[in-house]
Amino acid sequence: MQVFGDRSSGNCYKIELFCSILKIDHDWVDIDVLAGDTHKAVFRKLNPNGKIPFVTLHDGNTLAESNAILGFLAEGTPWLPPSGIKRAKTYEWLFFEQYSHEPFVAVARFIQYYQKMPAERMAEYKECHVHGTHALTVMEHNLVKHGFFGGHDPSIADIALFAYTHVADQGGFELQKYPAITRWLDDMKSIPGYTPITERID
Numbered sequence: 677m678q679v680f681g682d683r684s685s686g687n688c689y690k691i692e693l694f695c696s697i698l699k700i701d702h703d704w705v706d707i708d709v710l711a712g713d714t715h716k717a718v719f720r721k722l723n724p725n726g727k728i729p730f731v732t733l734h735d736g737n738t739l740a741e742s743n744a745i746l747g748f749l750a751e752g753t754p755w756l757p758p759s760g761i762k763r764a765k766t767y768e769w770l771f772f773e774q775y776s777h778e779p780f781v782a783v784a785r786f787i788q789y790y791q792k793m794p795a796e797r798m799a800e801y802k803e804c805h806v807h808g809t810h811a812l813t814v815m816e817h818n819l820v821k822h823g824f825f826g827g828h829d830p831s832i833a834d835i836a837l838f839a840y841t842h843v844a845d846q847g848g849f850e851l852q853k854y855p856a857i858t859r860w861l862d863d864m865k866s867i868p869g870y871t872p873i874t875e876r877i878d
């Protein structure tokens with residue numbers, strides 16, 4: 677498997693982390709978003725949507741969308757419950773991550789950590805904080821009651837939510853306000869095979 681990605685991007689880190697935990701062999705192809713690599717014709721030919729992460733498989737198939745890639749890699753493992761309400765709950769949190777969390781927590785981080793707070797994005801940054809704080813509060817309520825988003829055991833929903841939550845401070849969110857999230861982040865970091873996200877070098 678070839679993974680096209682930026683190791684400091686949370687969406688791409690989901691795949692790096694999960695491959696590390698499951699010991700999945702792969703080749704990593706670095707894509708630099710700020711340098712415009714995702715807009716280049718050679719990449720658009722592979723993924724017309726122009727987004728990373730993106731994977732090519734041995735059989736010629738390709739797959740985009742970080743959470744779909746996690747689902748594919750998790751098939752047949754305890755990280756994706758086989759059927760019924762447990763699998764549905766995993767999907768619930770995966771969709772929550774993409775609709776209610778990532779668009780705000782990741783975008784605030786991109787504005788602060790990648791772009792260094794350009795004036796023209798400050799209104800959007802503030803808006804991201806309103807919705808991102810709501811998402812973190814929803815997560816906190818769940819984690820007060822449950823060890824992981826998968827219940828007793830971690831699932832790919834935990835991988836997806838961990839990716840941008842553990843670096844939310846790089847987007848200006850104060851994680852110490854969320855004790856249950858802080859406990860869960862520590863638990864995630866103690867999973868065998870855990871590997872840290874790569875810091876950006878500007």
Ligand SMILES: N[C@@H](CCC(=O)N[C@@H](CS)C(=O)NCC(=O)O)C(=O)O
Binds near residue numbers: 740
């Ligand atoms: N929903 C997608 C989002 C992917 C995404 O937005 N990737 C960003 C990097 S984190 C990207 O490729 N940006 C480049 C661009 O939009 O040109 C996923 O979860 O994979």
